[in-house]
Amino acid sequence: MVEGKNVILAVSGGIAAFKSAALVSKLVQAGANVKVMMTESAKEFVTPLTFQALSSQPVYDNTFHEPDPTKIAHIDIADWADVILVAPATANVLAKLANGIADDMLTTTILATTAPIYLAPAMNVNMYNRRSVQRNVKTLKEDGYKVIDGEEGYLACGWTGKGRMAEPDDLLQILQKHFSSQSRNLLAGKKVVITAGPTQERIDPVRYFTNHSSGKMGYAIAQAAKEQGAEVVLISGPTTLQVPDGIEVVHTISAQDMYEAVIKYFVHADIVIKSAAVADYRPKDTFLHKRKKQPGTWSVEMERTIDILKTIGEQKTTQLLVGFAAESENVEEYALSKLHSKNLDLIVANNILQEGAGFKGETNIIMTIAKDGRKKEYPVLSKIEAAKCIIEDIISYTKRQEHS
Structure with missing residues (x-):
């Protein structure tokens, strides 16, 4: 998938620069056009x-x-x-990029490009x-850089731990996957409905019940599907x-x-991804005006809201339906139960x-489980990268169904 692609x-x-030489060789053998930039320290x-x-x-x-x-x-x-x-990518380069510093060929080129950037x-x-380094990494992820986590292992300094650069074969696979995903448009012609964020259940004009959902995961999935x-x-x-x-929207x-x-929107959808954190309960009684403070306690009677996922699970015909299970214990057990009970x-x-x-947060640690039993577990990823994994798993499931 890197054949004919222009790779900088x-x-x-850093001492890991010797691995970069091997990576250039592998990229060239795979058919990529490779140009190398070096800092003075790299030389x-x-x-x-x-x-x-x-x-x-x-x-x-x-x-x-x-x-x-x-030119x-x-x-x-x-x-x-x-x-x-x-x-x-050394700590120094990460710091420069996180703060928009452009004082050499590498940093000026990166600030000037519109191409995707992997670190x-x-x-x-x-x-x-x-x-400070982790803060810079977080900033870079938020700015759209794709950070490839360092590996655990023996380091040149004699320490053992996280900090090794990913191996050339792994980096080559990441770039292959990048171009594979970018070039296919595998959801072209598909109508995808995605729910995101929290709901607010009104008590009076001032108060409501809600939850901690930010909507970041759902918005990232929408972007990945697009x-x-x-x-x-x-x-x-x-x-x-x-x-x-x-x-x-x-x-x-x-x-x-x-x-x-x-x-x-469900009727005309091909895929529905329900990532919103919808309230299970709402106040049974609401007030037109602000309820004034009174002596003693205040009990609010709650009633069930409609279970959106279960309802559309019962109504679906040809739609592919994806749900979320945000749990605090027995995660896989509850997820499997939800997968089956809500169709x-x-x-x-x-x-x-x-x-x-x-x-x-800006990251997530997800597991996807498909109806055919296929399960995938992912490490800590930015929500943007996690969203891409979710979309890829949906596409893979669709292909398996087509060939079954």
């Missing part, structure tokens, strides 16, 4: 001549070297790239775990998130509002108490 490999100053570990020989391309290492007067080198190469991979960190385990060519309708509870371009507030919107095709489960998997 940006090498910064202390591997010479530019090595990369030039392996790539059959000149190496870019000086912002002010302009061999062609009709600005770092802009020209930034426009040329289909993807940029920074490997190794493969490599450093001492204590450096990697430093709060990137695969789907026609997306996003039914959103109250959030402060920006709707991705090209996606129709239906704003709702209560569980009843969301139910009515889902029923309206789902696939369920996405996570443990909301697990670090990196709760509400409002």
Whole structure:
């Protein structure tokens, strides 16, 4: 899938730079057009001549070297790239990119490009775990960089732990997967309905019951589905998130509002992904005016809301239905029960108490279980990457059904 693609490999100053030489060789053998950029520190570990020989391309290492007067080198190469991979990405480079610093060929080119950017960190385990470094990694993920987590293992400094750069074979597979996913548009012509965010169940004009859902996971899934060519309708509870371009959004507030919107769009949908955290209960009685403070306690009687997922599970004909199970215990057991009881095709489960998997955060730790028994577990991923995995698993399930 990398054949004919333009790949910039940006090498910064770490001992893992020797792995980057092997990666260039593998990319070239796979048919990619590879251009290498190096920082001054990187040249202390591997010479530019090595990369030039392996790539059959000149190496870019000086912002002010302009061999062609009709072009600005770092802009020209930034426009040329289909993807940029920074490997190794040192703590220094991560800090620069997280703060928009452009003081060499590598950083100026990355700021100038519109191509997707992957970062493969490599450093001492204590450096990697430093709060400032993790803060920079978090910022980069939020800014849209795709960070490839370092591996556990023996480090050149003698320590053992997380900080090893991913192996060349793994990095090659990531780039292959990137182009495979990007080029197929496997949901072209499909109508996908996605619910996201919380609901608010009104008590009076001032008060309501709600939950901690931010909507980030559902919005990321909407974006991932759109990137695969789907026609997306996003039914959103109250959030402060920006709707991705090209996606129709239906704003709702209560569980009843969301139910009515889902029923309206469900009939013509090919895929329904219900990631919203819908209230199971609402106040039985509501007040037109603010209820004043009174002595003693106040009990609010609650009644059940409509179970949207169960209802459309009973009504579905040809639609593929995906649910979510956000649990705090017995995650897989409850997810399987929900998968069958609500007539789902696939369920996405996570443990909301697990670090990196709760509400409002930028990451998630998910497990997908399909109706045919296929199960996949994922490590900590940004919600954007987790969304892509969910869409890929939906596509894979659809293909298995077509061939069964």
